[in-house]
Amino acid sequence: MSDAPCPRCGTPIPADTAAQDSDVSVQCPRCLLRPPWDKPHPVAITLGPGQSFVPPSIEELSEQISGYEVEALIGQGGMGAVYLGRQKSLDRAVAIKILPPQIAERSGFRERFAQEGRALAKLNHPNIVAVHDFGQAGPYAMLVMELVEGANLREVLAQGRLSPAEALEIIPQLCDALAYAHDEGVVHRDIKPENLLFDSRGRLKITDFGLAKLVANKTANDETPAPDPTQGVVGTVHYMAPEQLENPRSVDHRADIYALGVVFYEMLTGELPIGRFEPPSQFLQVATSEQISKVAIDVRLDDVVLRALEKHPEKRYATASAVMHDLDEIENNPRSTGSAAGSPDEYLHRVRASIHRAGNVASEIASTSIETTETWISQARDRWLTNPRVEVPAFIALGIAIVGMLGTFMWLSEPRGEPMALLWAGLATCLAIVFARVSLARESESEHPQTYLVSRFVLGGAYLLIAVPILVAPIIAAVAFWIEIYDDPRDIGRLGWVRDWIQVISTTVVATAASWLILLGLHAVFPKLFSVVFRPFVTAASHRTAILLAIGLVCLIGAGVFMLQRFPYLSYTPGIPVEESNWDKLSPRDFKEMQRELNERRLVERSKQQ
Amino acid sequence: MTLAGRIPSTRWSLVVRAGKISGNAPDRQLARQSLEELCAIYWPALYGYLRRRGRSRQDAEDLIQGFFADLLKRDSISAADASRGRFRAFLYSSLDHYAANEHRRETAVKRGGNTSTFSIDAESFDSADRSFASDRIADHGTDPAVLFDRQWALCLIGQTIAELRTEYEAKGKGEWFAKLAPMLTETESDANSRTQLAADLGMSATALKVAIHRLRATYRARLLDAVAQTIENPDDSGRERQCLFDALGRHS
Numbered sequence: 001m002s003d004a005p006c007p008r009c010g011t012p013i014p015a016d017t018a019a020q021d022s023d024v025s026v027q028c029p030r031c032l033l034r035p036p037w038d039k040p041h042p043v044a045i046t047l048g049p050g051q052s053f054v055p056p057s058i059e060e061l062s063e064q065i066s067g068y069e070v071e072a073l074i075g076q077g078g079m080g081a082v083y084l085g086r087q088k089s090l091d092r093a094v095a096i097k098i099l100p101p102q103i104a105e106r107s108g109f110r111e112r113f114a115q116e117g118r119a120l121a122k123l124n125h126p127n128i129v130a131v132h133d134f135g136q137a138g139p140y141a142m143l144v145m146e147l148v149e150g151a152n153l154r155e156v157l158a159q160g161r162l163s164p165a166e167a168l169e170i171i172p173q174l175c176d177a178l179a180y181a182h183d184e185g186v187v188h189r190d191i192k193p194e195n196l197l198f199d200s201r202g203r204l205k206i207t208d209f210g211l212a213k214l215v216a217n218k219t220a221n222d223e224t225p226a227p228d229p230t231q232g233v234v235g236t237v238h239y240m241a242p243e244q245l246e247n248p249r250s251v252d253h254r255a256d257i258y259a260l261g262v263v264f265y266e267m268l269t270g271e272l273p274i275g276r277f278e279p280p281s282q283f284l285q286v287a288t289s290e291q292i293s294k295v296a297i298d299v300r301l302d303d304v305v306l307r308a309l310e311k312h313p314e315k316r317y318a319t320a321s322a323v324m325h326d327l328d329e330i331e332n333n334p335r336s337t338g339s340a341a342g343s344p345d346e347y348l349h350r351v352r353a354s355i356h357r358a359g360n361v362a363s364e365i366a367s368t369s370i371e372t373t374e375t376w377i378s379q380a381r382d383r384w385l386t387n388p389r390v391e392v393p394a395f396i397a398l399g400i401a402i403v404g405m406l407g408t409f410m411w412l413s414e415p416r417g418e419p420m421a422l423l424w425a426g427l428a429t430c431l432a433i434v435f436a437r438v439s440l441a442r443e444s445e446s447e448h449p450q451t452y453l454v455s456r457f458v459l460g461g462a463y464l465l466i467a468v469p470i471l472v473a474p475i476i477a478a479v480a481f482w483i484e485i486y487d488d489p490r491d492i493g494r495l496g497w498v499r500d501w502i503q504v505i506s507t508t509v510v511a512t513a514a515s516w517l518i519l520l521g522l523h524a525v526f527p528k529l530f531s532v533v534f535r536p537f538v539t540a541a542s543h544r545t546a547i548l549l550a551i552g553l554v555c556l557i558g559a560g561v562f563m564l565q566r567f568p569y570l571s572y573t574p575g576i577p578v579e580e581s582n583w584d585k586l587s588p589r590d591f592k593e594m595q596r597e598l599n600e601r602r603l604v605e606r607s608k609q610q
Numbered sequence: 611m612t613l614a615g616r617i618p619s620t621r622w623s624l625v626v627r628a629g630k631i632s633g634n635a636p637d638r639q640l641a642r643q644s645l646e647e648l649c650a651i652y653w654p655a656l657y658g659y660l661r662r663r664g665r666s667r668q669d670a671e672d673l674i675q676g677f678f679a680d681l682l683k684r685d686s687i688s689a690a691d692a693s694r695g696r697f698r699a700f701l702y703s704s705l706d707h708y709a710a711n712e713h714r715r716e717t718a719v720k721r722g723g724n725t726s727t728f729s730i731d732a733e734s735f736d737s738a739d740r741s742f743a744s745d746r747i748a749d750h751g752t753d754p755a756v757l758f759d760r761q762w763a764l765c766l767i768g769q770t771i772a773e774l775r776t777e778y779e780a781k782g783k784g785e786w787f788a789k790l791a792p793m794l795t796e797t798e799s800d801a802n803s804r805t806q807l808a809a810d811l812g813m814s815a816t817a818l819k820v821a822i823h824r825l826r827a828t829y830r831a832r833l834l835d836a837v838a839q840t841i842e843n844p845d846d847s848g849r850e851r852q853c854l855f856d857a858l859g860r861h862s
Contacts, residue, residue, distance in 0.1 A: 027791075032795055
């Protein structure tokens with residue numbers, strides 16, 4: 001047969017597809033018989049005591065329930081089973097949820113059920129499945145609820161990841177409902193895609209509110225310690241806040257906010273935020289490189305998701321309405337999400353993403369360095385040193401540095417000890433650098449390079465001792481040189497002081513910038529020079545940085561020279577008098593000279609008169 | 611149709627039961643009715659099969675009319691005939707048997723002279739014919755059994771979709787169905803086409819996904835039910851579907 005192959009399964013689509021419908025006939029019959037979506041999807045199972053529960057048949061249940069017709073079993077989970085039913089009195093379709101007998105028969109359950117049931121029935125919100133009725137049906141506890149004919153979020157997600165716009169259609173409804181329920185004092189405790197339903201108009205309806213607490217094994221005042229730590233845990237593992245797993249009794253509404261974060265993350269990425277996960281926008285950047293449909297996510301959404309997913313409840317959003325507030329902000333200030341390629345907005349977005357990434361890197365470095373320190377301490381306790389070859393010279397360097405420092409201070413406090421102090425400091429610095437560099441070299445040679453902080457600490461201090469004088473020297477030299485030529489600049493307010501200070505500063509700027517420019521030139525021409533000397537802190541500068549820096553320095557020199565020319569000193573030749581209006585243009589030394597001469601002349605004139 | 615709702619019953623299981631047990635009149639009536647319904651659904655598969663085997667339209671028409679008349683005239687399906695538990699297998703072997711003895715039967719029955727209630731009008735054959743690519747109808751290269759199964763699968767799918775369409779149209783959602791039907795086999799959703807579709811149907815993106823899910827879930831249920839109707843034991847429906855799936859995949 002010469003038929004076109006099906007793009008999905010590769011089987012040729014026969015032209016004589018028996019479906020004589022123009023709209024369906026183009027589809028591959030093989031795919032129609034066993035559609036690609038017709039495969040078991042992972043379902044999040046609620047942990048709970050009802051795992052081994054076999055739901056009763058429709059007939060069995062019908063015998064137990066009066067007032068309702070039971071029509072079909074429509075679902076089953078860790079907390080019971082759901083049937084399609086009909087309320088005879090009102091002739092309306094309802095969902096009947098029954099809880100397993102092992103739950104309903106527990107002591108104290110009936111009272112709690114009655115109490116909680118009333119609280120649940122009071123929840124009246126467009127995004128919460130209404131509880132119509134509750135009671136006992138033989139051995140089962142029964143809840144009669146509003147029937148939602150639609151799909152749950154798991155089923156919707158099976159059709160692919162949601163676009164940010166779609167997620168932002170849903171999450172506010174979830175926030176609104178949670179905020180309402182939390183205000184009413186009800187915590188859901190088991191928010192997950194299976195419990196988030198959508199009606200035929202796409203409106204969110206949360207089901208199973210508060211059931212997890214009801215089903216939980218122990219009552220709050222039960223004193224017997226649980227032998228199994230997971231006992232009493234009711235929820236769904238990946239959607240449970242850390243504190244919910246650790247201490248199920250102390251769970252508050254913030255556990256729902258954590259679950260909301262998980263659901264949000266899953267909506268945007270299609271994955272669960274497990275372990276060290278990427279923020280949603282980064283996740284998609286990885287995904288897009290793998291040819292998955294390209295949707296950019298506003299990095300600001302990352303912040304919302306990550307804050308909802310904070311491990312510590314105190315760091316999380318305090319309320320669901322706070323989440324909603326942040327999302328409103330994002331929606332009201334739309335930024336380009338990268339769909340318009342090449343626009344300045346996209347550039348902005350990229351810059352934001354880079355900043356975000358840089359922040360991540362920095363925090364990662366911080367956390368890893370803390371981790372390394374912690375592990376280092378813990379390991380040192382066991383074996384003193386992890387890698388003696390690297391660490392011994394590092395510690396020797398540290399020791400030399402400390403001794404050198406102490407020695408320098410000691411000599412400085414002695415009378416005329418300065419030369420010794422200088423010698424001591426120089427020697428200690430050199431030795432410390434040598435040992436620290438040995439440690440550094442060995443570190444990079446080792447099979448499992450690991451960053452040791454001690455050698456870097458010593459090197460950083462020593463380099464500063466060397467580098468700072470090099471950088472600061474031109475400033476001091478320029479000022480000293482100027483004073484040598486022109487004498488001390490005049491005090492503020494004295495005649496000509498502005499010109500003096502402009503001269504001093506300009507000269508210093510010119511000299512310093514020029515010497516820095518020379519250093520920069522050296523670094524550019526011999527990139528290895530400084531990177532070898534100051535390893536590991538200095539690396540070869542990129543051309544761009546070097547050029548930018550050079551331009552900046554040249555500008556400084558230009559500005560200094562300009563100022564020097566704009567405010568020059570009047571040249572003064574002894575013996576030739578200067579007009580009084582030009583006195584402020586004389587340099588301090590000339591001014592003094594002139595005054596001295598003036599005084600002498602006056603003295604001479606006075607003596608002549610006498 | 612249900613037997614007190616306890617024994618899961620499919621149309622074919624009713625037919626087989628009536629053959630095995632010498633039941634009472636209502637049971638027989640039910641069995642005959644079920645068989646008629648099944649034949650009404652699957653005759654296009656037989657027709658397509660015969661045409662692919664190289665029969666002319668006239669020939670195939672006559673053969674099918676005669677075959678069904680003969681089948682329905684029988685008081686019951688014998689247990690031996692239904693031993694395989696599948697209506698498809700039963701029809702295949704019976705049709706072969708009937709075609710082989712065509713001449714003998716022709717003289718005995720007299721074409722069109724029987725009093726069967728089962729008849730297919732020319733218009734139906736016309737529409738069945740239209741679904742063939744006109745150029746190359748005959749396919750002698752393929753194993754007849756595979757050919758038959760393939761026609762059967764196409765018929766099953768066509769029937770299921772037609773049923774689904776009727777259901778949607780009854781709810782006034784004919785347009786929905788026409789627009790959503792292509793989503794039955796779609797896997798990677800093209801965001802733009804979905805947005806367009808949602809706009810066309812005047813629904814939100816989420817509502818569209820819900821609608822697609824509902825359509826798929828209903829379609830799957832109807833398909834599995836349709837498969838189950840042709841076998842005696844509903845537990846075998848998975849195997850039956852796999853068998854048809856394999857037949858569609860085997861292309862020469």
